[in-house]
Amino acid sequence: MAENKKCAHPSCQCQARADSxxxxxxxxxxxxxxxxxxNCGHPECSATTTV
Ligand SMILES: [Zn+2]
Ligand SMILES: [Zn+2]
Known part of the structure; x- marks a missing residue:
């Protein structure tokens, strides 16, 4: 089962990598x-509108 954990950076909306x-x-x-x-460059954070 995949583990969904958010990136530890408070302003980031991305899912963290499995090894980080x-x-x-x-x-x-x-x-x-x-x-x-x-400003990590991922689509989740590039978009101004939060899904
Ligand atoms: Zn991040
Ligand atoms: Zn980000």
Whole structure:
């Protein structure tokens, strides 16, 4: 069963990778720093409208 866990970056809407708390190196670098918007580049975060 796939484990759905959100990226640990507070501003990120993506699912984290299986081997990481984060979805991308960007979020890994940002860590738990709260940002206005995530810039990881994934569609979930690029979209201005939240689904
Ligand atoms: Zn993101
Ligand atoms: Zn992320």
């Amino acid at each position: 708390k984060y979805c991308s190196p960007y979020c890994e670098a940002a860590g738990t720093t709260t940002e206005i918007q995530c």
